Amino acid sequence: MGETSISAKRSVGQLMGNSFLAFVLLGRPVTPDMSAVAKILRARHPDLTTGPDGSGEQQVQAGSPLIRCGNELVAVMSMPAPIPEDRSLWARAATTWPESKAVAARHRGHLIVSMLGKNARPLVAARVTTAVIGALIAAMPECCGVVWAGRVARPSGLWLEMSRHSFAPFPDYPFTLWLDILPFQSDGKIGAITVGLSTFVGREIEFETAKLTLPALIDKVAGLSVYLIEHGNVVKDGDTIGASATERIAVRYRNSEILGGLPVFSCNDDFADSLQ
Template identity: 60%
Template sequence: MSRSFLTFVLLERPATPNMVALAAALRSRHPELAANLDDGDAPGIRQNSAGASVIRFGDQLIAVMSMPTPIPQDSGLWSRAASVWPEAKAVAARHRGHLIVSVLGQKQQSLPTARLLTAVLGALIATMPQCCAVVWDGKIARPADLWLHLSTQSYAPFPDYPFPLWIDVLPFRSEPGIGAVTMGLSAFVDREIEFETSSLTLGALIKKVLGLAVYLIEYGRVLRDGDTFGGDAQERIAVRYKNSDKFNGIPVFLCTDSPVTLGHS
């Protein structure tokens, strides 16, 4: 699947990134790839037509634009973030500037693009003490220090790359017992996971959903409508393609370990 992610880095006060320092941080943090800044007259700086600074990292171009204003308010985003990051709303309220960061070009593959952009965001944070949060693809908010730490795993092999920066898992109560739904997985496989269980604990459910999500990020939409999967011969989890009845009709992989019949949509 092809995808171009648009990401915001929140700043406590407006600031412009130093692209030479960014290149040096990328080379230091990710020596497996080349960070090439190729303007001979002004090393590290290039402007596109929109006024963004551009850096070449590996074989891709990444644009970074500094904005001296806060990002638009999104109460749902920060409420979700606060469930795992208690300071989220306070950080959102006090930021005064942001960076817009994106990979240029069309038809970028989702996982390589996510890895690349995550590496660049980590290097930006390493060179800009003003950074306080990252909003990934408009959906997932995380603190800057978590990004600084986990982004070093941008090119780690499956399953150790930093997928917690890219997706949320949100628990809910359901008729069988409990459930959880992802937020952000659709950027990789066009659907979220909605998982309901009558037998798992909440911790086990979240672990299973995360395991399935990272598997799908790596291998794509390998689960077909009507498939079953499980960790062993006794565990059979049914999968249906469906538009969610609980979450505004979003397309989901509806998973259940309960003996119920799920309709198609």
């Protein structure tokens, strides 16, 4: 059992950096019983093949750092310490999760969760990792929050509920667990910018408008975000997008002044006015 565990952990160390990394915050350090997690995962997603990796002995399964979800393996490693402090992360989280800073301050351990392998589509990795995190939360009352890809923080209760839809068809999977959409104002216009979309397609969306209401703008950014998550980076510099000629949106590749120079799809809806 010792050699198997060492080998598995070595594989985890080699491969975890190749996919999404998520942190599950724990009120106290604890190692999950992966056999129990596998049972919950199977119950929540009965169409998938699930189980710990290994020869099948119960005691090896319970302590395994790997769990199978469908055709993929996911690594889960328990860390007896808080995650590194990130004030900007928790400032963003507090806008929709008021208790987030208190949860961050009092957690004492965390789990690192990541799908293994280099070549999976980002959406596949996100779906699988999300499903496993949901099962971990269901199995472990110590879970108090989730930090996705180092950028987006959500309460464990919300993740538990929304992760049931990890494998729902487009556009109904829980993409709002994976990115924030933050409003801003600029030169008499309103805008919204994503945080987390670049994990999927290499860029965030930065959308400014003088026409749309804020709810309509958020819906527009959410719709474009989930489209890009589904199809990949299919929007090129200089493209226009929209449902009709009067709704065309111009897209340029730029570096964001709001997000410290990060690459963005810079969008505006002034393009249609130039056609009239």
